[in-house]
Amino acid sequence: MFERFTDGSRRAVVLAQQSAVDLHHPAIAAEHLFLGVARAELGSAAVVLAEQGATPDRLEAALRQVAPPVPAAPRGGDRHVPFTPAAKQALELSLRESMKRGADAIDTGHILLALLRQPGDQLPAVLRIAHLDRDALGPAVECRLAELARDSPDGPPADPAQQDRIETLLMDVLARLTRIEARLDRMGPG
Numbered sequence: 652m653f654e655r656f657t658d659g660s661r662r663a664v665v666l667a668q669q670s671a672v673d674l675h676h677p678a679i680a681a682e683h684l685f686l687g688v689a690r691a692e693l694g695s696a697a698v699v700l701a702e703q704g705a706t707p708d709r710l711e712a713a714l715r716q717v718a719p720p721v722p723a724a725p726r727g728g729d730r731h732v733p734f735t736p737a738a739k740q741a742l743e744l745s746l747r748e749s750m751k752r753g754a755d756a757i758d759t760g761h762i763l764l765a766l767l768r769q770p771g772d773q774l775p776a777v778l779r780i781a782h783l784d785r786d787a788l789g790p791a792v793e794c795r796l797a798e799l800a801r802d803s804p805d806g807p808p809a810d811p812a813q814q815d816r817i818e819t820l821l822m823d824v825l826a827r828l829t830r831i832e833a834r835l836d837r838m839g840p841g
Contacts, residue, residue, distance in 0.1 A: 655746065657756045659694030663687035664742075670714070671732050675721040680735045680772035682718065684742075684762060686710050694759030695795040703791065705783055713780040717773045731835040737771025743825060744769060752800055760796045764789065 653661050667687030671679045688696035690707045700710070734742070744765035749757045766774060767789050778785055 655749070655755075655757050657694060657758050659691045659697075659759045660688075660745075660757050660762060662693060663691035663696070663759050663762060666690045667738075668732055670711070673720075674715070674718065675723050676718060676732075677721075678733050678735045679738050680718070681737045681741055681766055681770060681774040682714050682772055682777045684738050685766055685774055685777060686714055688759040688763050688766075691759050695792065695799060696759035696763040699760065699763070699788065699791045699795050703783060703788060705781055710777065710781055713777045714773075716780055717776040731832065733832045733836065735772055737769070737774075739825060739829070740769055740771065741765040743822070752796055754796075754800065758796065758799065760792045760799070764792050764796075767792070 653664065656664070663684065664687060667679050667683040670683045670686050676683070686707065688694065689700045689705060689710050691697055700706075741762065742765070745757050745761040748761040748764045748768075752761075754761070767785050770778070770785065775785075
């Protein structure tokens with residue numbers, strides 16, 4: 652599913668998952684993805700957030716205030732942690748953000764833009780507690796992505812037909828991921 656993601660974006664998703672696991676949350680939510688893109692040093696999101704004074708520690712403190720750690724339940728083996736619908740939607744929208752800009756890959760900035768455009772789960776509260784203005788963050792991310800596109804040696808954007816095929820493939824992969832998650836949930840731990 653993540654073959655179009657940059658290394659930084661993949662790292663952000665792994666960090667989001669780790670955040671959910673560390674806090675014993677039942678799913679990877681939008682606020683975990685937000686913290687993940689802030690922590691992923693490779694990519695434009697961490698740069699923009701740092702420029703806004705949003706350090707990973709500050710964002711984690713806001714996340715813990717909004718969604719405190721849950722007491723650890725005994726687990727048998729490594730339990731699968733699913734994405735919330737809002738987090739899945741953000742990942743889907745990140746593809747659209749990338750395609751809209753003619754990018755070949757999905758950068759952390761595309762994920763951040765998707766999160767800001769459709770803030771779900773507890774993300775609005777995290778932004779409020781961290782004193783971040785969603786309306787100011789969006790243009791800053793857009794500007795950073797435009798700078799990356801200008802500096803990119805990859806040439807012109809892909810044609811619309813190719814973008815439609817890629818989007819269809821991503822939607823198919825997301826549907827498969829949802830079915831796999833449902834099967835894993837039915838199987839239970841261990």
